[in-house]
Structures are given as C-alpha cells and as structure tokens.
Amino acid sequence: MGKPVAIVVGVGAELGLGAALCRRFAEGGHHVFVAGRSAGKIEQVVRTIAAKGDSAEAAVMDTTREDDVVHLFDRAMTPRAGFDALDLVAYNAGNNRQMDFREMSAQMFEDFWRIGCYGGFLVGREAARRLAPLGRGTVLFTGASGSLRGKPGFAQFAAAKAGLRMLAQSMAREFGPQGLHVAHVVIDGGINGERLRRSRPEMVEGRGEDGLLGVDAIAETYWHLHRQPRSAWAQEVDLRPHKENF
Amino acid sequence: MGKPVAIVVGVGAELGLGAALCRRFAEGGHHVFVAGRSAGKIEQVVRTIAAKGDSAEAAVMDTTREDDVVHLFDRAMTPRAGFDALDLVAYNAGNNRQMDFREMSAQMFEDFWRIGCYGGFLVGREAARRLAPLGRGTVLFTGASGSLRGKPGFAQFAAAKAGLRMLAQSMAREFGPQGLHVAHVVIDGGINGERLRRSRPEMVEGRGEDGLLGVDAIAETYWHLHRQPRSAWAQEVDLRPHKENF
Amino acid sequence: MGKPVAIVVGVGAELGLGAALCRRFAEGGHHVFVAGRSAGKIEQVVRTIAAKGDSAEAAVMDTTREDDVVHLFDRAMTPRAGFDALDLVAYNAGNNRQMDFREMSAQMFEDFWRIGCYGGFLVGREAARRLAPLGRGTVLFTGASGSLRGKPGFAQFAAAKAGLRMLAQSMAREFGPQGLHVAHVVIDGGINGERLRRSRPEMVEGRGEDGLLGVDAIAETYWHLHRQPRSAWAQEVDLRPHKENF
Amino acid sequence: MGKPVAIVVGVGAELGLGAALCRRFAEGGHHVFVAGRSAGKIEQVVRTIAAKGDSAEAAVMDTTREDDVVHLFDRAMTPRAGFDALDLVAYNAGNNRQMDFREMSAQMFEDFWRIGCYGGFLVGREAARRLAPLGRGTVLFTGASGSLRGKPGFAQFAAAKAGLRMLAQSMAREFGPQGLHVAHVVIDGGINGERLRRSRPEMVEGRGEDGLLGVDAIAETYWHLHRQPRSAWAQEVDLRPHKENF
Numbered sequence: 013m014g015k016p017v018a019i020v021v022g023v024g025a026e027l028g029l030g031a032a033l034c035r036r037f038a039e040g041g042h043h044v045f046v047a048g049r050s051a052g053k054i055e056q057v058v059r060t061i062a063a064k065g066d067s068a069e070a071a072v073m074d075t076t077r078e079d080d081v082v083h084l085f086d087r088a089m090t091p092r093a094g095f096d097a098l099d100l101v102a103y104n105a106g107n108n109r110q111m112d113f114r115e116m117s118a119q120m121f122e123d124f125w126r127i128g129c130y131g132g133f134l135v136g137r138e139a140a141r142r143l144a145p146l147g148r149g150t151v152l153f154t155g156a157s158g159s160l161r162g163k164p165g166f167a168q169f170a171a172a173k174a175g176l177r178m179l180a181q182s183m184a185r186e187f188g189p190q191g192l193h194v195a196h197v198v199i200d201g202g203i204n205g206e207r208l209r210r211s212r213p214e215m216v217e218g219r220g221e222d223g224l225l226g227v228d229a230i231a232e233t234y235w236h237l238h239r240q241p242r243s244a245w246a247q248e249v250d251l252r253p254h255k256e257n258f
Numbered sequence: 259m260g261k262p263v264a265i266v267v268g269v270g271a272e273l274g275l276g277a278a279l280c281r282r283f284a285e286g287g288h289h290v291f292v293a294g295r296s297a298g299k300i301e302q303v304v305r306t307i308a309a310k311g312d313s314a315e316a317a318v319m320d321t322t323r324e325d326d327v328v329h330l331f332d333r334a335m336t337p338r339a340g341f342d343a344l345d346l347v348a349y350n351a352g353n354n355r356q357m358d359f360r361e362m363s364a365q366m367f368e369d370f371w372r373i374g375c376y377g378g379f380l381v382g383r384e385a386a387r388r389l390a391p392l393g394r395g396t397v398l399f400t401g402a403s404g405s406l407r408g409k410p411g412f413a414q415f416a417a418a419k420a421g422l423r424m425l426a427q428s429m430a431r432e433f434g435p436q437g438l439h440v441a442h443v444v445i446d447g448g449i450n451g452e453r454l455r456r457s458r459p460e461m462v463e464g465r466g467e468d469g470l471l472g473v474d475a476i477a478e479t480y481w482h483l484h485r486q487p488r489s490a491w492a493q494e495v496d497l498r499p500h501k502e503n504f
Numbered sequence: 505m506g507k508p509v510a511i512v513v514g515v516g517a518e519l520g521l522g523a524a525l526c527r528r529f530a531e532g533g534h535h536v537f538v539a540g541r542s543a544g545k546i547e548q549v550v551r552t553i554a555a556k557g558d559s560a561e562a563a564v565m566d567t568t569r570e571d572d573v574v575h576l577f578d579r580a581m582t583p584r585a586g587f588d589a590l591d592l593v594a595y596n597a598g599n600n601r602q603m604d605f606r607e608m609s610a611q612m613f614e615d616f617w618r619i620g621c622y623g624g625f626l627v628g629r630e631a632a633r634r635l636a637p638l639g640r641g642t643v644l645f646t647g648a649s650g651s652l653r654g655k656p657g658f659a660q661f662a663a664a665k666a667g668l669r670m671l672a673q674s675m676a677r678e679f680g681p682q683g684l685h686v687a688h689v690v691i692d693g694g695i696n697g698e699r700l701r702r703s704r705p706e707m708v709e710g711r712g713e714d715g716l717l718g719v720d721a722i723a724e725t726y727w728h729l730h731r732q733p734r735s736a737w738a739q740e741v742d743l744r745p746h747k748e749n750f
Numbered sequence: 751m752g753k754p755v756a757i758v759v760g761v762g763a764e765l766g767l768g769a770a771l772c773r774r775f776a777e778g779g780h781h782v783f784v785a786g787r788s789a790g791k792i793e794q795v796v797r798t799i800a801a802k803g804d805s806a807e808a809a810v811m812d813t814t815r816e817d818d819v820v821h822l823f824d825r826a827m828t829p830r831a832g833f834d835a836l837d838l839v840a841y842n843a844g845n846n847r848q849m850d851f852r853e854m855s856a857q858m859f860e861d862f863w864r865i866g867c868y869g870g871f872l873v874g875r876e877a878a879r880r881l882a883p884l885g886r887g888t889v890l891f892t893g894a895s896g897s898l899r900g901k902p903g904f905a906q907f908a909a910a911k912a913g914l915r916m917l918a919q920s921m922a923r924e925f926g927p928q929g930l931h932v933a934h935v936v937i938d939g940g941i942n943g944e945r946l947r948r949s950r951p952e953m954v955e956g957r958g959e960d961g962l963l964g965v966d967a968i969a970e971t972y973w974h975l976h977r978q979p980r981s982a983w984a985q986e987v988d989l990r991p992h993k994e995n996f
Contacts, residue, residue, distance in 0.1 A: 078364045113432060114387045118324045121379050125371065129417060133367050136413075141360045162428030167382075170424035171375060178416035182408030186359060189993045204981070226981030233982060236974045242992040243942070243964030244971060249987040254980040255927045435747045450735070472735030479736060482728045488746040489696070489718030490725060495741040500734040501681045570856045605924060606879045610816045613871050617863065621909060625859050628905075633852045654920030659874075662916035663867060670908035674900030678851060 015043045015067060017098040019088050021075050021135050022105030022154070023048040023057055025206035029154065029199075030104045031057045032227035036235050037102075038066035043095055045088050047071040075105045075131035085138040097146065100238050101139045103132045104154045106173070110165035121168050128172025129179065136183055140192065147191035150238040153180040155248075157200040157258070184247045193245050195237045200252040201225050223255045261313060263344040264288040265334050267321050267381050268351030268400070270299050271452035275400065275445075276350045277303045278473035282481050283348075284312035289341055291334050293317040321351045321377035331384040343392065346484050347385045349378045350400045352419070356411035367414050374418025375425065382429055386438065393437035396484040399426040401494075403446040403504070430493045441483045444496040446504055447471050469501045507535045507559055509580050509590040513567050513627050514597030514646070515540040515549055517698035521646065521691075522596045523549045524719035528727050529594075530558035535587055537580050539563040567597045567623035577630040589638065592730050593631045595624045596646045598665070602657035613660050620664025621671065628675055632684065639683035642730045645672040647740075649692040649750070669740075676739045687729045690742040692750055693717050715747045753805055755836040756780040757826050759813050759873050760843030760892070761792050763944035767892065767937075768842045769795045770965035774973050775840075776804035781833055783826050785809040813843045813869035823876040835884065838976050839877045841870045842892045844911070848903035859906050866910025867917065874921055878930065885929035888976040891918040893986075895938040895996070922985045931983050933975045938990040939963050961993045 018037040023030030023046050030048065038044045038061045046061075046068050048054045054070045061068040071087065073080035088098045106128045111120065132153060143149035159177040162170035177196055184194040202208050202215070204224035209216050216224060230251055237246055252258060264283040269276030269292050276294065284290045284307045292307075292314050294300045300316045307314040317333065319326035334344045352374045357366065378399060389395035405423040408416035423442055430440035448454050448461070450470035455462050462470060476497055483492055498504060510529040515522030515538050522540065530536045530553045538553075538560050540546040546562045553560040563579065565572035580590045598620045603612070624645060635641035651669040654662035669688050676686035694700050694707070696716035701708050708716060722743055729738055744750060756775040761768030761784050772782045776799045784799075784806050786792045792808045799806040809825065811818035826836045844866045849858065870891060881887035897915040900908035915934055922932040940946050940953070942962035947954050954962060968989055975984055990996060 113429065114383060114390070116383065118376075118380060122376065125375070125421070129371070129421070130364075130368065133413070133417070134364060137360060137362065144360070158424070162424035162426070162431065164428060164432035167379070167425050167428035167432075170428055171379070171421035174420040174424040175371070175375070175417035178404070178408035178420040179413050180408070182410060182413035182416055183359065185408065185996065186410035186413075189995075191992065193992065222980040224981065226979060229979040229982035233974070233978065233984065236971070240971065241964060241967040242960040243962065244967035244989045245992050246971065246987045246989055247996075249984045251982045251984055254929065254931065254983050257927075258923065258985075431750065435749075437746065439746065468734040470735065472733060475733040475736035479728070479732065479738065482725070486725065487718060487721040488714040489716065490721035490743045491746050492725065492741045492743055493750075495738045497736045497738055500683065500685065500737050503681075504677065504739075605921065606875060606882070608875065610868075610872060614868065617867070617913070621863070621913070622856075622860065625905070625909070626856060629852060629854065636852070650916070654916035654918070654923065656920060656924035659871070659917050659920035659924075662920055663871070663913035666912040666916040667863070667867070667909035670896070670900035670912040671905050672900070674902060674905035674908055675851065677900065678902035678905075 014094045014096040015041060016096040016100065017045070017088050018042040018100035019045045019047060019084065019098065020102045020104060021047045022103060024050065024053050026056055026060060027206040027209065027227070029203060029205065029227045029230055032231040033102050033104060033234055034068060035061055036228070036231035037100060038068050040235055042100060043067040045069060045071045045084065047073050047084055049074055075135060076126040078134055081134040081138055085142055089142055098142060099149045101135065101150070102152045102154070102234060103135045105131050106154065108156065108158070108169050111168060113165065113167055116168060124168040125172045125175070128169065129175035132176045132179055136179055140183060140187055144187050144190045144192050150193045151183065152234050152237060153196045155196050155198040157198065159198055181247065188245065193240070195246055196248045197234065198248065198250040199225060199230065200250055200258055201256040203227060219255065222253055225251065225253050260340045260342045261287060261289045262342040262346065263291070263334050264346035265291045265293060265330065265344065266348045266350060267293045268349060269294040269303055270296065272302055272306060273452040273455065273473070275449060275451065275473045275476055278477040279348050279350060279480055280314060281307055282474070282477035283346060284314050286481055288346060290314040291317045291330065293319050293330055295320055321381060322372040324380055327380040327384055331388055335388055344388060345395045347381065347396070348398045348400070348480060349381045351377050352400065354402065354404070354415050357414060359411065359413055362414060370414040371418045371421070374415065375421035378422045378425055382425055386429060386433055390433050390436050390438050396439045397429065398480050398483060399442045401442050401444040403444065405444055427493065434491065439486070439491050441492055442494045443480065444494065445471060445476065446496055446498040447502040449473060465501070468499055471497065471499050506586040506588040507533060508588040508592065509537070510534040510592035511537040511539060511576065511580050511590065512594045512596060513539045514595065515546050516542065517545055518548055518552060519698040519701065519719070521695060521697065521719045521722055524723040525594050525596060525726055526560060527553055528720070528723035529592060530560050532727055534592060535559040537561060537563045537576065539565050539576055541566055567627060568618040570626055573626040573630055577634055581634055590634060591641045593627065593642070594644045594646070594726060595627045597623050598646065600648065600650070600661050603660060605657065605659055608660060616660040617664045617667070620661065621667035624668045624671055628671055632675060632679055636679050636682050636684050642685045643675065644726050644729060645688045647688050647690040649690065651690055673739065680737065685732070685737050687738055688740045689726065690740065691717060691722065692742055692744040693748040695719060711747070714745055717743065717745050752832040752834040753779060753781045754834040754838065755783070755826050756838035757783045757785060757822065757836065758840045758842060759785045760841060761786040761795055762788065763791055764794055764798060765944040765947065765965070767941060767943065767965045767968055770969040771840050771842060771972055772806060773799055774966070774969035775838060776806050778973055780838060782806040783809045783822065785811050785822055787812055813873060814864040816872055819872040819876055823880055827880055836880060837887045839873065839888070840890045840892070840972060841873045843869050844892065846894065846896070846907050849906060851903065851905055854906060862906040863910045863913070866907065867913035870914045870917055874917055878921060878925055882925050882928045882930050888931045889921065890972050890975060891934045893934050893936040895936065897936055919985065926983065931978070933984055934986045935972065936986065936988040937963060937968065938988055938996055939994040941965060957993065960991055963989065963991050
C-alpha cells in the first residue's frame with residue numbers, strides 16, 4: 013500500500029499553522045499537497061518536509077478561484093505509483109483585521125467572505141464530490157472565536173467565519189453517515205506565528221511561554237481528528253493557549 | 259413633530275413578512291419605505307397601507323446593489339415637511355431552498371450569500387452611517403433556524419444566514435453604546451404566507467390554526483423590539499409557532 | 505369575565521425586578537400573587553399595587569419548599585368570584601455572588617442550586633400540572649448571562665442558572681404544542697435596583713442613565729411575551745442596557 | 751520517576767465508558783484509581799488492567815458523598831514509592847432516563863442533580879484544591895447532548911448536565927491560566943455499552959458497526975485531551991458515531 017494523500021489549502025510562512033499542518037500530515041505518513049498563493053513560501057515548506065525524509069509537493073493556487081480548486085483536487089486524485097488515494101483535506105485559508113465598520117467598502121466585506129467562506133465552499137464541495145463516493149476521508153476547517161461571536165470591528169471577519177462554520181456543520185450532518193468525517197476547529201487566541209511576531213513582537217514577548225497558540229500543538233489536534241475511529245467522531249473542538257482569557 | 263420614517267427591505271407579496279412589517283410600522287405611526295424588487299407587489303402593499311389611512315411609499319430596488327441601497331437611504335434621510343427623521347430599519351430579504359451540495363454551482367452558493375448576507379451588510383452599514391451619529395434608531399435583521407444550525411442540503415442558506423447573524427451581533431456590540439439598537443430575530447418554522455400557500459398548500463392545511471408562523475404576530479415582536487427602552491434592549495429573540503418541533 | 509390570575513415567585517424589595525413584574529401584570533389586568541420570603545417587603549409591593557387601583561395579594565413562602573409551592577398554586581387555582589383562572593407564572597427567585605471556588609462549601613453550592621434551579625423546577629412542575637391540561641397560559645423564567653457562560657468565581661451561580669434554562673427549554677418543547685408558552689429571559693447586566701444601589705452606589709452613579717437595566721423596562725418584555733399570539737412565540741430573549749459590554 | 755496517578759470517578763461495568771477510561775489511562779502509564787459504587791464491578795475492571803500488566807486499584811465510593819470524595823483524593827495524593835503525583839481526573843458519573851415531567855417527584859429531580867452535577871462539583875473542587883497549587887494536571891468531565899439542549903422528558907437530566915458543563919467552563923476559565931487543564935466532552939449518541947446492550951439489544955443490533963459510540967474510541971479522545979500541550983488546549987469537544995443524526 014502506498015502513501016495516502018493529503019491537501020492543505022492556505023499555506024503561507026513556515027511559522028504559520030498551514031505549514032505546521034503540512035509537516036504533521038507528512039510526518040503521519042501522507043504525501044501532502046502544500047497549497048497556497050506564494051510559490052516562494054510553499055516551496056520552502058515542501059523543502060523542509062523533504063529534508064526530514066517525508067513527502068510533499070507545492071501547489072500554487074488561489075482558493076477563491078474555482079478552476080484552481082478543481083485542478084488541485086484533480087492532481088491529488090490522479091493515481092500515481094506508490095501513492096494511495098486522497099483521504100485528508102484541511103482548509104486553513106483566511107485573514108483577519110479589525111476595521112471601521114462604517115468606513116468599510118463593499119469590496120472589502122466581499123473579499124473577507126471570498127477567502128473566509130467561499131474558498132471553503134469550493135474546497136469542501138470538491139472534497140465531498142471526490143471522497144463521499146469512496147465512503148471515507150477527513151475534511152478539517154480552521155475556525156476562530158469570530159466563528160461564534162461578532163465583536164465590534166470584526167463584522168467582516170465573523171460573518172465569513174460563521175458562514176464557514178455552518179458549511180462545515182451542514183457537510184458533517186450530510187456526509188458523516190456516508191463515512192466522510194468533517195470537523196471544525198475553533199482557534200481562539202493569537203497564534204505564535206509569522207504574522208504576530210512581525211506585527212506585534214512586544215505582544216509575543218509579553219505573553220511568555222505557552223501564552224500564545226503553538227502551531228505544532230494545534231496540528232497535533234488536527235491529526236488526532238483525522239485518526240478518530242468512526243465510532244466517536246468530533247465535529248467541533250476549540251483550542252486556546254492555557255493563559256487565554258475567554 | 260412629524261412622522262418618523264421607517265425602511266423595510268425585502269418586501270414581496272402582501273401575505274409575506276415584509277409586507278406585515280410595513281403595515282405594523284405604518285400603524286405604529288411611521289412613514290414606511292416599502293423596498294423590494296417587484297414594483298407590482300410593493301405598490302400593492304403601499305395601497306393597502308394608504309387605504310387604512312397610514313403612510314407609505316414604494317421603493318423599487320435590489321438590495322444586493324450598493325447604489326440602490328445608498329439611494330434608498332438618501333431618499334429616506336431627505337428632510338420633508340411633516341416627516342421626522344429615519345429611526346427604524348428592517349432587513350428582511352432572503353430566500354431558502356434545499357439543494358444538493360455536491361451539485362451546487364459556485365454561482366448559486368454566491369447568490370444565496372448576496373441576498374442573505376451581503377445585502378444585509380449594505381443595509382446595515384448605511385443604517386449605521388446615518389443613524390449612529392444621531393444616537394438613536396433601531397435596525398432589525400430577520401434570521402432563521404439556519405442562522406444557528408447547518409442542516410444537510412442547507413449549507414448555502416445557513417452559511418449566509420449565520421453571516422448575517424454575526425453582522426447583527428457585531429453591529430449591536432459596536433453601536434448599542436452609541437444609542438443604536440440592533441437586534442436579530444430567529445424565525446423558526448414555516449411562515450403562513452404566499453410562498454408556502456402556493457408551494458405546499460396541503461402542508462399549510464395540515465398544520466391547522468397556529469401551526470405556522472403568523473406574519474402579523476411576528477411583526478408585533480419586531481415592533482416591540484423597536485419600542486424597548488434603552489435600559490433593557492434585546493439583541494436576539496427566537497419566534498416559532500407553538501406546535502413547532504424544535 | 506373576571507380578572508385572570510398571575511403568580512410571581514421571587515419578589516423582594518419594591519425596587520427589584522420581582523416587584524416590577526407584579527406591578528406590570530397587575531396593570532395589565534391580572535390579580536397578582538406576590539410571592540416571596542419577606543412578609544414586610546411583599547406586603548409593601550401589594551400596597552403599592554392596590555394604591556393604583558390594581559389587584560394583588562401577598563403570599564409568604566419559600567420557593568425551595570415543595571409544600572409552599574404546591575400550596576401557592578392551590579390558592580391561585582381556587583375559584584373565586586370575580587376572578588378568572590391562573591394564566592401567567594413568573595419565576596424570578598435567585599441570587600448571585602462571586603465566590604472562591606476552592607473555598608466553597610458543598611452546602612453553599614447546593615444552596616445556589618436550591619434557589620436558582622430546584623425552586624424553578626417546583627414552580628415549573630406545578631405550573632405544568634395546572635395549566636397544561638387547560639391548554640393555555642404562560643410560564644416565564646428569569647435567566648442571567650451566567651445561564652450561558654461560566655465565569656471564574658461564578659461556577660455555583662452558572663451551574664444553577666444553566667440548569668434552570670434547560671428546565672425552561674425542556675418544558676417549552678414538551679408543553680408548547682399543548683398550548684403552554686414557556687420562555688426564558690436572559691438578563692445580562694446589572695439591575696438598577698435595591699441590591700446594587702445599596703451595595704455599589706458609586707457604580708450605579710457612574711453608569712448614568714440607561715447604563716443599568718431598568719426593572720420596568722424588563723417587565724415590559726415579560727408582558728410582551730405573555731401577550732404573544734400562539735403563531736409566533738419566543739422561547740428565549742436576552743435583555744441588557746444599551747451601554748452594556750457583552 | 752514513578753507512575754503518575756489518575757482518578758476515574760463513575761466506573762461501572764467493564765463495557766462502559768468509565769472502565770474504558772481506566773484502561774486507556776493505565777495503558778498510557780498511569781496508576782488508576784477505579785472509583786465507583788459497586789465493588790464487584792470495579793474490582794473486575796482492576797483485574798483486567800492488572801492482567802495486561804498495567805496498574806490500578808479499586809476505590810469503592812459514592813461520589814455524591816463529600817467525605818467519600820475527599821477521602822479518595824487523600825488516597826490518591828498520598829506519596830508512595832514508585833508513584834508520581836496525581837495529574838489526571840475524569841468525572842464520568844451520571845445516569846439518564848426519560849421521565850414524565852408532571853409526575854416527577856422533587857426527590858427524583860434532586861437525585862439526577864446529585865449524581866449529574868453535585869458529584870462533579872465535589873470532584874472538581876477537590877481536583878482544583880489539590881492540582882491548581884501544583885500548576886499542572888487535567889480534569890475531564892463527561893457531558894451529553896443534554897448538556898446543550900433540553901428535550902421533552904429530559905428536563906431532570908439536561909438541568910443536571912448543563913450545570914456540570916458550566917462548572918467545567920468556570921473551572922477552565924479560572925484554573926487554566928494556573929496550569930490546570932479542564933475540559934468537557936459532549937457525548938452525543940448511544941454508547942455501545944452494558945446499558946444499551948441489556949436494555950435495547952435490538953437497537954444495538956440495528957445500528958450496525960460504528961452506529962453506536964465505541965467506549966475505547968471515546969477514551970482515545972480523553973487521552974488526547976490529557977496529552978495536549980499547554981499552547982493549544984481544548985475546552986470542549988463533541989463526540990458521536992458517524993451515523994448519528996444530529
């Protein structure tokens with residue numbers, strides 16, 4: 013039997029969650045399609061995986077473009093010697109920023125939805141199309157505290173993320189009985205990654221050890237979700253650093 | 259003092275909730291902008307209101323077009339003799355339909371979002387822009403059970419409605435302290451209106467009296483929300499017929 | 505037709521919510537059983553109601569004692585000239601206090617449950633026993649933000665209040681189709697009443713007008729819930745002052 | 751370094767979840783206190799663990815009795831050669847049964863709370879007292895779908911379970927920052943255990959493979975929660991068999 017195949021959509025810098033998911037899935041024995049917009053970043057992720065003796069390849073794509081998503085799944089489903097079928101998909105695309113509601117342009121509101129929800133639909137639909145007929149597989153969506161609560165200045169983010177959550181929930185209810193495990197992970201708190209280290213280094217410093225979410229720790233729970241036996245599947249789990257106020 | 263002004267976006271047939279909201283707000287003393295896509299339908303709603311001696315005017319518009327929404331608010335904010343300022347806005351647009359997830363086109367998923375969430379953003383943003391500086395007013399959003407739960411075949415609907423709910427929640431948290439009351443009404447169950455009577459007459463019959471949601475009864479709660487004193491505002495309320503299984 | 509009868513359990517000082525509910529229900533035309541532990545306080549509430557020409561009587565009782573609750577309902581159900589049947593019950597008993605979790609005695613945890621949940625069961629069960637067979641009536645439970653979230657230092661309160669909420673929800677699902685309207689009101693924020701004015705006068709002062717929940721404003725929503733037609737019943741509504749951070 | 755110590759409260763038949771938790775924790779390297787009311791049953795669980803070369807001991811106790819709970823923790827905290835300190839506690843006591851609300855005795859409502867919530871408080875408080883000062887450890891509570899929703903005939907169960915959930919949430923918010931991981935597992939669906947096999951054998955048969963929750967699969971997620979690094983702790987996770995309708 014060959015290596016099972018995984019897709020991670022929304023991979024950026026090596027320090028980010030997307031890259032950590034790729035590394036964990038590769039370490040778990042998968043050949044990973046590392047999908048993201050920046051060739052430079054995702055190729056670096058692939059190199060790091062390869063350097064450990066694990067297996068991955070880069071897929072430059074824009075998850076808000078239907079053709080790109082379909083093409084990615086076509087690639088991942090193509091039979092290859094030594095490879096087993098696709099059985100794990102993670103949707104990790106998204107961005108976040110506090111904005112002035114009254115000054116926000118309609119285009120900006122839409123952009124948040126495109127990456128936060130619509131791209132998730134495209135990926136979720138392709139995953140359902142390809143995996144449900146096989147009666148197995150896992151689809152994991154990255155959520156946020158905004159998936160559950162709308163805070164001032166975050167309407168554009170929460171509206172997209174809550175939509176993604178409902179997508180995941182609807183898919184879970186429909187495809188779970190067919191053997192496809194769909195789960196939603198609520199990431200609550202700052203991630204100790206590229207973005208925060210660059211934009212708010214003093215905050216990262218101030219939080220101290222375990223004061224921010226660790227990407228490898230998060231990835232461990234994604235992996236656990238993929239490994240859950242069918243007789244006890246989780247649909248939603250929240251993750252936060254132990255010092256987080258919530 | 260003149261009549262305060264109200265806007266109801268998403269008005270269709272006379273038997274529907276939009277029309278009932280218009281009638282209730284007019285009966286409560288407002289001059290109502292009856293906004294919807296079909297001139298024939300909304301003019302009929304205006305005529306019925308006028309026949310009772312209340313005040314309303316038709317506004318043909320598409321809530322998914324930014325210009326239309328801005329123009330509608332411009333009209334409603336224009337000072338006129340005998341009229342007071344705008345102080346009540348209801349967003350009632352939306353549609354629902356069970357669909358096959360794997361067969362759904364990307365355009366269809368987007369269309370549900372345009373009417374179910376994006377139009378609500380355009381209306382909510384204009385309302386915030388116009389009313390928050392005045393330190394008063396009410397904005398009411400029509401939700402559904404799909405705002406809270408994603409069922410099989412309803413991913414497109416739930417994703418849009420959950421987004422609308424987060425929009426309302428974010429607005430409430432931001433603009434409540436400034437004096438703008440933003441609330442979300444979860445309509446759970448079939449509405450005894452045009453749509454169901456035409457598409458599923460036997461179901462309407464079978465449910466019997468009070469087995470379906472009454473639009474005038476719903477409108478009464480919208481009116482109550484508008485009338486709540488600032489010292490006890492509701493942000494969310496659910497409504498269902500007493501026989502509804504939930 | 506005579507006056508319909510109402511019961512309000514958990515009435516204390518005149519400035520409190522219990523007293524406001526009594527006044528509102530009496531003003532709405534009910535004869536109100538003003539039920540509480542302190543004869544002095546509830547008799548004062550009765551006198552105020554009588555002075556306005558409305559109708560009420562005191563019922564000294566402890567809602568955590570089954571005999572007291574049964575006896576109260578026996579009284580309220582007894583046919584009397586000029587009185588119609590019982591059709592409105594509000595459960596408003598409860599207390600709140602931040603406590604050190606590790607130092608809390610088992611007795612203290614139980615006491616919070618007795619008043620916050622068990623008393624609600626006794627009242628809810630009697631209401632269901634008496635009203636469900638008649639196929640009409642309203643039962644309203646006073647909740648709190650603790651009904652939905654457990655904060656540090658409030659485990660004893662949240663555990664009781666969340667239990668009360670589930671009681672209300674179970675009753676609504678079971679007895680709604682039989683004609684009994686059961687609703688739960690989530691009171692979020694400080695009440696501008698006796699307790700806060702005495703214990704934290706500077707806070708009451710600092711919040712300013714409408715910065716705290718007004719008991720009469722809250723009572724208006726309880727009354728609205730009682731008046732809702734069967735074709736659009738609310739099961740849960742949250743109330744907070746417009747300046748509340750939530 | 752010796753074996754770390756675990757306590758599982760609410761252990762019954764070998765086929766049940768309590769026993770599975772004991773086996774999993776023992777397999778993970780813990781010495782497990784197998785705590786329950788029936789000496790015969792828990793001794794059987796201990797024997798099975800010992801037969802595999804793992805370590806456990808029986809603790810006959812009633813979790814609704816404060817003395818019993820305190821004594822259990824005293825035992826588990828007593829330094830012994832070859833044993834490390836207590837660092838894992840699971841509260842798995844509880845029962846469930848549909849009941850006629852109007853016929854339910856006050857004692858019955860209280861009994862459900864004693865085992866479903868009060869016992870959890872006693873265990874949670876002892877765990878917090880002993881573990882928070884050490885700045886580490888895990889406390890896991892077994893929830894149910896009734897923790898989140900009150901269905902007809904289950905008011906007594908949902909009121910207790912929702913209370914337990916709030917207890918867990920309050921503890922998590924208070925003790926998480928101190929290093930104690932508190933999580934709540936929502937078990938949704940029938941457990942393929944002793945109870946269902948005896949009471950509804952045809953239902954167990956009809957569901958087929960993976961149609962019911964597997965206790966070993968559930969135990970795997972409890973173990974995962976215990977193993978989560980501090981930088982990504984879950985507070986709540988739901989588990990159900992893949993065919994479950996939810």
